Amino acid sequence: MIYMLEKDINFVSLELLNDSDYKFLLDQVHVAKSITAFEQKIYLRYGYNGDDDQRETDDYPCIGALYPAFNKVAVDKLDFLRDFGELLPVYSDDQTFYVYNVTNLLDIVDFEASELEYFEGELIRAKRIVLREVYFDRPVIFKVCGIERGPIFANCLFKNAFVGAGLKGIEFIPVQLTSAD
Numbered sequence: 001m002i003y004m005l006e007k008d009i010n011f012v013s014l015e016l017l018n019d020s021d022y023k024f025l026l027d028q029v030h031v032a033k034s035i036t037a038f039e040q041k042i043y044l045r046y047g048y049n050g051d052d053d054q055r056e057t058d059d060y061p062c063i064g065a066l067y068p069a070f071n072k073v074a075v076d077k078l079d080f081l082r083d084f085g086e087l088l089p090v091y092s093d094d095q096t097f098y099v100y101n102v103t104n105l106l107d108i109v110d111f112e113a114s115e116l117e118y119f120e121g122e123l124i125r126a127k128r129i130v131l132r133e134v135y136f137d138r139p140v141i142f143k144v145c146g147i148e149r150g151p152i153f154a155n156c157l158f159k160n161a162f163v164g165a166g167l168k169g170i171e172f173i174p175v176q177l178t179s180a181d
Contacts, residue, residue, distance in 0.1 A: 001156040002131055003172035005068070005141075011058035011169050014069060014090075014097065058169030061097060063090070068100040068152055077165040084141045102152055104142040108132045110178045111146070126150055133177040 007013065059074040070078070075087060075098050084104035090097050108131045115127035126147060139158040143150065154162075159172050 001159075002134075002175045002177060003154055003156070003159055004129070004175050005060075005152045005154055006171040006173055007060065007062045008058065008169050008171045011056060012061065014061045014063045014092070016063060016090075059167040060169030062169075063099065068102070069097045070100055071095065071097055074162075074165075074167050077167065078139075078161060080139050080161075081141070102141060102143045104140070105145050105148065106134070106142045107145040108134050109144045109146050113176075113178055116147070123147060123149070128176070130176045130178055133179055 059071050062069050086101040087098040090099055110130040110132050113130035117125040136155045139161045141154045141158050
């Protein structure tokens with residue numbers, strides 16, 4: 001089973017303090033380019049929706065619901081994350097989080113079965129993404145070729161590791177699969 005990862009909106013997200021940092025993340029993280037050479041410290045705050053917002057923080061807080069991020073607890077418990085991407089530290093007043101740049105790209109989209117909308121050659125909307133079935137023998141997190149600016153996916157072993165470690169903050173949405181034959 002493969003899942004699309006979505007931020008659980010029952011938990012608070014993070015916001016960057018400097019607007020120019022959003023451009024950096026858009027240019028780098030969403031297209032799986034390297035972030036290791038980036039040396040500027042990025043600072044953030046919790047994105048509460050007013051004083052009455054009672055949502056708690058979680059282990060996958062994301063930045064602006066667009067950029068994946070993990071807290072230190074998740075990074076320590078999911079020691080395989082670095083095998084599939086880069087972790088860029090970002091700082092709040094009380095802790096360090098890590099923007100996760102997925103660099104593991106798999107060519108498994110079934111474009112014929114998927115419903116994708118393009119404008120001038122650029123993907124603008126993915127109504128339905130169908131992936132070809134693939135076997136993994138370990139936890140894997142990835143993006144897919146042709147939809148690099150799209151969602152992040154993971155296998156059931158990643159889900160089991162995340163949930164089994166007592167982590168929270170990800171909604172695992174099952175993805176339709178077609179036979180690899």
